């Protein structure tokens with residue numbers, strides 16, 4: 741069954757990027773020979789969904805597979821192969837994406853889009869790669885959204901040479917972390 745998975749790298753204080761676009765704080769932590777799950781992500785990805793800021797920051801990234809860029813604006817005149825812009829209901833987009841691939845759907849970020857998708861229960865699996873560096877601000881893992889969800893730890897990998905830790909969680913829809921367990925109703929006869 742097609743899964744929707746999302747993953748991003750962040751600093752331990754919860755930032756994924758700086759406004760000036762400088763990613764050296766992150767790139768400098770990575771070590772040759774450690775993979776951090778990139779190859780497996782590529783292998784399982786049949787379709788990509790990405791926020792417009794990330795698309796613009798990555799200079800019009802083209803993932804090679806069909807890619808939906810979520811934006812309130814029309815697409816630029818020059819668009820990469822397989823790339824289309826989407827504006828509208830995010831649930832409908834994810835349902836369309838699931839139907840359009842036999843593989844998995846990768847949400848490539850950024851924080852603004854991912855926060856909304858998590859809050860709407862549209863993501864099945866979340867990977868957080870914690871880099872041993874403080875980014876110095878500015879963009880948070882879930883942007884301005886602060887979803888409250890219970891997560892289940894599915895995997896935890898520590899990469900000793902770099903100090904990067906990759907945490908993978910699964911998400912159960914509509915489960916509040918503070919919700920009291922439901923008591924069984926007393927039997928009436």
Ligand SMILES: NC(=O)c1ccc[n+]([C@@H]2O[C@H](COP(=O)([O-])OP(=O)(O)OC[C@H]3O[C@@H](n4cnc5c(N)ncnc54)[C@H](OP(=O)(O)O)[C@@H]3O)[C@@H](O)[C@H]2O)c1
Nearest residue numbers: 748749756757791792793794797811812849850851852853
């Ligand atoms: N550390 C990592 O692993 C990692 C991963 C990915 C990205 N990044 C970085 O994260 C930064 C971007 O993240 P971000 O949180 O600022 O932005 P983002 O999530 O990439 O994009 C946000 C933009 O997407 C559009 N959008 C979002 N929700 C929408 C909706 N419901 N309907 C229509 N359009 C919607 C809007 O663009 P419009 O203005 O076009 O309407 C919005 O400004 C970049 O610097 C990127 O390099 C880091």
